[in-house]
Amino acid sequence: MSSATKSKRITALERKLGIDEMSKASLIHREWIVIFRSRLEGCGVWSSGGGCVLLPINHPTPRKAFALMLQKQDHRIRDLVIDQFSFCLQQDPFMLDANYPLLEYYLFTAWKTVDQEEPIPPLALPAQLADWILSIKPEEYIHYRPTDWCWQCGYQYPKGSAGPDLKRFLLTRYSKEQVWAMQEPFRGKECYICGGEIKDELYRRSGYSQATWEGSPAARKCEAKKADWKAEIEATQLPEFLTSLGYYDLGGSLEDKVKELFYARRTQRPGVREEYQPSVEDLAKYY
């Protein structure tokens, strides 16, 4: 068969299958949807480090806090956190492709556990809380941070931190009241650890509200315990999978590296013939 005939047949077959310039445009469009559906709020997971999964544990103390939480965690949740962490390290280090609600919340809690102003007790994540996080659809994840707090023991509970775009997206599926409830899902409920009431994070901030925190049993407990919590974290041995990671320079040109990596991976997707893969320039128009 001559190459001209072959080429004609391929062209005919492609036309039949609908693989042509339109398909290429549609592929670019699909890529665009992936980018923005997974990052509707228009920013990385963390505000620095390019959203690198290592950012919260890129220092010896929070890394030990992460190890300590995992040590205390039940097998089921621990294995899920480690699996998601390993997946991100290998496949999605800047957490660009999707949201990982359990991993992100876990890392954020470990990070905040070493906060001297607002320490969180270095405990395992309560199983009910972990299951609640696992039930969130990744595309509806509004980046919960441990901020609302238990009046009695000071343990912190999720509060959403997403920007207005994601909230607008959620309003296409849920009522205003439901979206509001998603923002503060634990406020007024009972603490899984001690049964105390979960309060608004603002009640530990500046002005008259701060008096609520300062007068609470939680403030007294956290103040009395924080030196012990710190000592327990410092005494923790890192497991092998965390010692072998090293520490990274997450400053400088990291944002550019994120973009480079993102483009490189998008243009080398297996299963899409090279001539139909969107070019970096095509993608850049949408990014």
Ligand SMILES: [Zn+2]
């Ligand atoms: Zn409590």
